[in-house]
Amino acid sequence: MSHCKRVVAAAVVLCGLCVLLASPAHANGGAMFLATEADGGVCDFVVPGPALVYVYLVHQLAPGDGVTASRFRVQPPATWAFLSINTTLPYIGSPDSDLSIDYTVCQQSSFTIGYLLYFETGATASCTDMYVLPSVVETNLLALDCSYQQIPMLGYGAVINPTGDCCCNCIAAHETTWGQVKALYR
Numbered sequence: 001m002s003h004c005k006r007v008v009a010a011a012v013v014l015c016g017l018c019v020l021l022a023s024p025a026h027a028n029g030g031a032m033f034l035a036t037e038a039d040g041g042v043c044d045f046v047v048p049g050p051a052l053v054y055v056y057l058v059h060q061l062a063p064g065d066g067v068t069a070s071r072f073r074v075q076p077p078a079t080w081a082f083l084s085i086n087t088t089l090p091y092i093g094s095p096d097s098d099l100s101i102d103y104t105v106c107q108q109s110s111f112t113i114g115y116l117l118y119f120e121t122g123a124t125a126s127c128t129d130m131y132v133l134p135s136v137v138e139t140n141l142l143a144l145d146c147s148y149q150q151i152p153m154l155g156y157g158a159v160i161n162p163t164g165d166c167c168c169n170c171i172a173a174h175e176t177t178w179g180q181v182k183a184l185y186r
Contacts, residue, residue, distance in 0.1 A: 029143030029153035030061040030110075032072055032132045036158075038112045043158040043168035045130070051120050053080065055130070055158070057087075057101075057113040059143075066108040066146040070153060071100045071138060075131040077160055080118040087114025098135035106146035127166035131157040 036042045040058030047053055059070060074095045076082070082096055091101040095116050132155030134141050143153040159168040 028062060028065050029067055029070070029141075029145065029151040030059055030065050031154035031156055032070060032141065033058040033060055033156045034074065034130055034132060034158040038115075040110070040112065043156070044162040045158055045160045046162070047120050047124055047160060049120070049123055052083075053118045053120055055116045055118060057115065058110065059107065059113060060110040061108065066106045067103065067143040067151075067153075068106050068146055068148060069100065069102050069144040070113075071098070071135050071142045072153070072155060073097055073099055073133050073135050074116060075133055076118055077120075077124045077128045077130060079122045079124045080120050083117040083119055085114065085116055089113060093135075098137055100135075108146075124160045126161045126163050128160040129157055130160060131155065 033040050034043060035056040035058050036045055036054070038056050038058075040056065040060065045053065045055075055074070055076075059067065061067065076096075082094075085091065085095060085099075087101065089101050089103060091099060093099045101113055132141065141153040141155045142150050145151050157168065159166050162168065
C-alpha cells in the first residue's frame with residue numbers, strides 16, 4: 001500500500017472514531033447548576049450577613065440528552081451550615097460528600113431538582129465560590145442516561161457576594177482531562 005493510501009485510510013479511521021464518539025450512545029449528561037431561583041436563571045448569591053440561603057439544584061440538558069439520575073456534592077463557603085435538602089425525588093447521601101438523586105423517569109429537558117437550605121453563620125467574603133464537585137468516592141461528576149449507563153456531567157458553581165471582578169458563569173466546578181472522560185466509556 002502506498003504512503004498516500006495509508007494516510008487516506010488512517011484519516012477514514014480517525015473520522016469514523018469521531019463519528020462514533022459524537023453518536024447518541026455517548027450523549028452528554030448535561031450540567032448541574034446552582035441557582036438563587038427555581039428557574040435556574042441567577043447564580044450570583046447576595047447574602048448580606050447571617051441568613052437562610054436557598055440554593056436551587058437545576059439539571060440543564062441539551063436537546064437529545066436524557067438522564068435518570070445524578071451523583072455529585074456541593075462545596076459551600078466555610079461560613080455556611082447545611083440544614084436540609086428539599087425535593088420530591090428519592091435521594092441518598094448528603095450534599096457535602098456524596099449525593100445521589102433518582103429522577104424516577106428519563107428526563108429529557110432541563111428541570112429543577114429542588115433546593116438545599118443553608119444557614120450563613122457569619123459574613124461571607126466577596127467573590128467566594130461555591131462549587132458542584134464529584135462525590136468524594138468518584139473522580140467525575142456523573143449522571144445515568146436513559147439506558148442506565150454512567151455518563152459524564154458538568155458542574156457549574158455560583159458566586160457569593162459578587163462584585164465587578166467575579167461572575168458565576170465563568171467558573172468551572174471541576175477540571176478534568178480528556179483521558180478521564182474517555183475512561184468513562186471503557
